Amino acid sequence: MIEIRNVKKSFGEKTILHDVTATMEAGKCNLIIGASGSGKTVLTKCMVGLFKPDQGEILYNGQNMLEMTDEERKQLRQQIGMLFQGSALFDSMTVEENIMFPLNMFSNLSYKERRKKANEVLARVNLKDANKKFPAEISGGMKKRVGIARAIVLNPKYLFCDEPNSGLDPQTSLLIDHLIKEITEEYDITTIVVTHDMNSVMEIGDRIFYMHQGKKQWEGSNKDIIFSKDKLLNEFIFASEFLQGAKEMRMLEEKGESPANNQ
Template identity: 60%
Template structure:
């Protein structure tokens, strides 16, 4: 579980996060949604330690990251898996080498042990036998699955996903969404997904946090979001391409 208590972040005179408090639950897909400029990405970067908030606390299973020494923060980083927006695979490395990279960085395992673990996670994302291929030789959806394999290879307690469906067609995006949720449940991970995609909200939005102008203006479940009378949320939901298409069909 990750607890966020009154987090504030500013850049110069611009206050981007204005005192956000929420909880990201273990074994759940926790979404951060909102329009561009709402503070989603800044909040994610505060959670993973790339930005230091000016106020508030972030607690990982009850331990405040602000109170951790260098060694404790190093241990925490080893417990975090990250799925980047563009995949962030190394073009010059094979699939096997990409997935193995965190093991080489953070463990002292033997080469044979690392390869066994790589094969295990590649199998979990349905990419058996692709070890020696390079990222350019596989599709965008397969690249995202490689990125997921790399993110979970160290058996993380916390998984952060930044716009995981960016650049994917709707069918492949649904596959990636479902894979993230399956892995979250299977390994009991605290998963945080930043997205603006309403398809993702409908597919995997077990716990949803809606940001607007640096404030948390609503939170609930995927069922709750379609019942709320919060105008900021309904404007966001019903302006999405998905609901425009649904309305167009209904109006025919």
């Protein structure tokens, strides 16, 4: 669990985060959504320690990261997995070597043990035959899965995903969403996903935090969104007339009042 308490962050005279409070739960996909400039990226960077908030607390399982020693913070970061927007694989390394990279940096395992571990997580993301290929030889969806494998190879307690479906077709995006959710539940990870993909929101959004102009405007589950009366949230998610109509139909279905039932 990650708790954010009254976090504020400014750059010069411009305030980016206004007193943000939220709880990211373990074993669930916690999604941060919002328009560009809403503060979601700055909030995420504060959570992983890249930015220091001007005010507030960020607690990892009850421990305030902002009060940790350098050694404690280093140990915490070894418990954090990162899936970057562009996968961020090393072009000169094979898939297997990319996944072994965190093990080389932070573990005392032998080469044989590191290689075995890398291939175990490759199998978990359904890429057991890609270990000797280079990033240029695999598809975008496969690169994302390699990125996920590398992110979980150290058995993290926390997983941060930055736009995991960026650049992917809808079918592949759905596969990545399901994989992230499966791994989150299987390993009881506190997963934080920053996304613009509304399919992801509706598919895996156990907890959703909608940011607007640096404030947490709304929070709830993907089911709560259907019945939300928050005007700003609805304008963001159901921007088109088609989606507005889809929301109305879904609300009727949930109430057992679908037009199909009235025929």
